[in-house]
Amino acid sequence: MSSREYLRQLPSHQRGPSNRDLAFRLHVDAPLLAGLLAIMAYGMFILYSAGGEDINLLIRQSMRFLVGFTTMFVLAQFPPRTFRFWTPVLYGIGLVMLVLVLLVGIEAKGAQRWLYIPGFGRFQPSELMKIAVPALVAWFFRDRALPPSFRDVVIALTIVIVPALLIGKQPDLGTALLIAMSGLVILFMAGLSWRIIGAAVAFVAVAAPLMYFYVMHDYQRRRVDTFLNPEADPLGAGWNIIQSKTAIGSGGIDGKGWLNGTQSRLDFLPESSTDFIFAVLAEELGLLGILLLFALYLFVIGRCLWISYHAQDLFSRLLGAGLAITFFIYILVNVGMVSGLLPVVGVPLPLISYGGTSIVTLLAGFGMLMSIHTHRRLIG
Template identity: 60%
Template sequence: MAARGVLDSTASNPLGRPRGIWSVLHLDPILLFLLLVLISGGLFVLYSGADRNLDVVKAQGLRFGIAFVVMLVFAQLDPSVFRRWAPWLYGLGLVALIAVIFVGIGAKGAQRWLALPGLPRFQPSELMKLVVPMMAAWYLSRHFLPPRLSRIGVGLAIVLLPMVLIVKQPDLGTSLLVGMAGLFVVFFAGMSWKLISAFVVMVSVAAPVMWFFGMRDYQKQRVLTLLDPQSDPLGAGWNIIQSKTAIGSGGFDGKGWLQGTQSHLEFLPESHTDFIVAVLAEEFGFIGILILLSVYFLIILRCLYIAVTAQDSFSRLVAGALTMTFFIYVFVNVGMVSGLLPVVGVPLPLISYGGTSTVTLMAAFGILMSIQTHRRMITA
């Protein structure tokens, strides 16, 4: 009986090493700690950005609680589960995006949400940020890498189809994020620099066509406002002007928590959502921004380590794409708020007030933790 128990134990753990609590929970302690630091600081800044509205902080705390549960659930699943379900989830996502066009719920001139019986309202486009890279990785990892030109073409088609459907909503910002997530998979699979150069040339040639025939008036206005915010200081340029004023007024060490004038005197719009980094910069200055970006850098560094050490092509491609998508979130939001990029409505990850994007991001971290912890189970 005792010998049999030893054999059963070593069968589940070949080297006979006891499994730690992190292995049992399938969580990466380093990544989890960094996420908790970021989220805690985010709630701290959100209280000020929401003009000391404790209800907003409580609501965001509840969303984080739900997001953590989602992350934990995703972390329990073996990466092979994501690989096996990727085509089905992709097909379901396309059906949902098509349904949004016909029966979706509209708000502020956009039709982006679905309300299904028994479920809360949600944005299918947010889910595609996870599904598209998984589908592209599923297809490309089934063949020898680097892929041939024909398979790169199929991979690009997998990425472009949901992008077109999301643009129809219209939601150019989310469409670009979904596209970037999928394109990172194609790039990491071994896309040659010649093809990358050709793609850049094609985009450059298509840009004028998109300007005249593909972009809506409000999207063109965002680009023009970026180039010259003072052309309409009380209208389209107001957000960027006030954001840059808030960032500049913070100086080196800021005005102090709850002491920001741009946000609390209501000069800065969307101070608890898209422009929350301007609140942080005004109240905590250059030091606060440096600390925030350092935490983001450490999270990205840890995620890249998980991607590099993943044990199969599918896991490496998905982990790399999700990591770079997180980076794009940070890059676009900070660039937007500082006046270096057009205003596209991309929230600051795990800092801005929001629900669906928070859950999506934490689900992505759950996938990364799954890749890391299941790798350990095999090699330990």
């Protein structure tokens, strides 16, 4: 059987894109790109209303998208083995910068999160770790036997916990937890036994109250208090959550109409173009608008998992899945916060919220996923 004949007979997903496919040659995954563009267009549409019809805001957001897409496109050109090679280096640099942040970082709002890099500007090292941590865990398991042995689990946990502790020290508990999660999901993908998962969940249930009393900072404790009982201080800490729930609830099934949300446009809703933009969407476009957004998100996550499913080496598979799940966790945490299911943690709604370096980080992740998908080779 000639190789061409062999290829012809393979199921389509194993055959890979044809050489005539422009997207394939540019190392871009068309469905994923389409999903991302749809979400971003939708996001700009909401941001126009949330930002008070400010065109400049949209222009600045577009600039970030442009930077993000460039990063994505550039990363997609490299084969996954390049990422695999550079992962430990990236992780090492990130770790050093996290230590530096604690020593010489720029302080803002009671936390040291930024590092000033001459000629580059302000930089948040934890943003780098959002990719580096899952990548190193995936790298660690690249040639290990699965399911992981106890020793491997301990090493993987160390990879995760060290940066998480450093970030928690800044203090930025929200990001620390998110980064820890992004590393832990790789462990899960690697086949961590359900018994250990069950034990961990039980441990967290016991440890959480202890954390509250002995580890948390006052401002963190206040956030938890507010989450548990926002009505206790309706004008102070509880204000955000009460107003965002009111915005969502008053939107109803079909919403108040684009540009007609009273909660956001009359400034009752705080942070309406950044962390709480989901409430603006919910208020103006209603449940139907939310379902459309969730559908787009689900499509993107599904495509990422599909890519991961068909990835050809362990590193790629684990990294791809890890990035996809991290993306989903951001959605979950943001929507959960805005709708009053989770405590207030400063997490933007992926690809929708205005500003932040997170857009670039996220698109960099998607660039790696595209690289994974478009650099497949046939296994003989």
